Amino acid sequence: MTFDDLGLRPETLHALADLGYQTPTPIQEKAIPMVLMGRDVLGVAQTGTGKTAGFTLPMIDILAEGRGRARMPRSLILEPTRELAAQVAESFDRYGKYHRLTKALLIGGESVKDQQTVLQRGVDVLIATPGRLLDLFERGQILLADTKLLVIDEADRMLDMGFMPDVERIVNLLPPLRQTLFFSATMAPEIRKLGNKFLHNPKEISVAPPASPAATVAQRVLHCHSDPKAKRAALRSLLDAEKDEIQSALIFCNRKRDVDLVYKSLKRHGYDAEALHGDMAQPARVETLKRFKNDEIRLLVCSDVAARGLDIPRVSHVFNFDVPINSEDYVHRIGRTGRAGRSGKAFMLATRNDEKLLANLHKLIGAKIEEIASPTGETVETPALLETSEAKPRRSRGKRRSGRDEPREAREPRQPAAEPIEAEAIEAETVETGAAPQPERAVAKPAAEGGRRRKARAEPARRRRDESHDDEASPVGDTPFGDHVPAFILREVPAAVLEG
């Protein structure tokens, strides 16, 4: 079976030949003829199966005849993240190079005006995330009456992320007489129900069993102490041990805040790392991903914004700095490596707090991930440590330093605002100076304050009116603390860990 057998137009086949593609993947083989026939499709396929080409190729052929009128797009593709939308737009350019199709990429974080201009000229295909699409619709910039071809991609993820009300709103704006393609990595009952709502007599196409981690990915778990510094040290030891094998690596954290912290820590230790998460300014997201794809960055510390669907070649390693909260996400994360027949390695750090998550994960993947010892042989959680970390009141009596009587500014030259604070240095210093005891109540207020600030930081940049200057100076590298060192950093560093 070759692409020539699927009924695609000569121009499309020409573009495929230019790209060196000859053999369709199973999903392409099944989906392309169905889409060309005008059938609705319910596709169960994970990313990396060639799903995107499975719908873009026949769409290009269908759209080849006719022309999009001003503000009246002829087709619409909904994606859950900006990066995925951009990736799909890119494949339209690649496969449609011998067609004269026009497209608009409607995603947040980029100029509304530019997108309006493109819409005005008329487009054949809209590729959008739900928020921006609805925004532009409400501004009267889009008429969906002529949008007779709809793709809902990554439906399970849209559901997870709570986008379904938006998606439903959008679908209700489209003409009922249309062709709909609905793709999901899994087919849970809830997804199927949604599919039935959006589709008419769909052809069901299924490839790749759900939730089975790619057999080509070697998985290991390293148990380490839950202290953030210990975790970062453990990560570095893994990176060092795998140094010669790493082509490029993704490092996943559960929280955006930790993405920033881990990224800065790695940078400080001389690693070639960048950060990617959803609170970063959109230009920085685009730029970082581009550089990572171009092999200009070896390590990318990221949130689950990068967990699904992103097709980044040469990812040889995935490091899970945290055990993912949803076990499904683990499968997606490690699926960023071992792609296209290549082998990959996935490492995960787990602490005593992760026992339950780890058990869930083992249940999902139907196997126990092999444990490894720390490459440098330290900081494995011992029963003794477990005890002390539970006996907080006792520990607090002697091990804490006071942050009040000797303010940080007095001991150290102030850093320029734009320069990231060296988190490791702060923590190390905590150990050296650990002297004056401090009652529990005294730290309570600064701790709360620190918590608030961190929360503010985790919010999108547009909401941080009072701190917007920081964003200009360093869109990703801004410290979560400013000059203020929150109490949480000054305490809870178990001495036993740092002595080890």
Add this chain to the structure above:
DNA sequence: AAAAAAG
């Protein structure tokens, strides 16, 4: 325990 998406 989170992340994602509009401004």
